[in-house]
Amino acid sequence: MATADENWLHFEDSPFSEVSFSRVWLLAAATYGVGDVVTTIALVWFSELTTEANPVIREAIMAFGGGGFLALKLLVLYACIGISIWAGKGDNDRLMFYGPPVLLAVVGLYTTLHNLSILFTFA
Secondary structure, eight states: OOOGGGGSSSSSSSSHHHHHHHEEEEEEEIIIIIHHHHHHHHHHHHHHSSOOOOOHHHHHHHHHHHHHHHHHHHHHHHHHHHHHHIIIIIIIOHHHHHHHHHHHHHHHHHHHHHEEEEEHHHO
16 A cells, blocks of 8 residues: 555656656766765865865865765755755656756766866876
């Protein structure tokens, strides 16, 4: 027997597909979740010449170390996933469904490339 909470976990009544949802979030996870995280770790923990430029992330690192850094990244990722799912199921809003993962992908790609340029400059 399905509960009311389980009924919203599918895309049957939505104009969006699971495939499109998976693809945009895979791109966001690859750029923001992996590329940015790995290059930031390389810069912050393995380079004595650089520090984190984002003041919020810098404070999280100073207060909680790597756990604070990863927790803040996951918080942003999960909040964006929540917005995307909420918009896709409730409002059928294309911008709010695809916007958060595309924004994270763009930010992740930019910061990954920026971090790589810094890494290669100081290498």
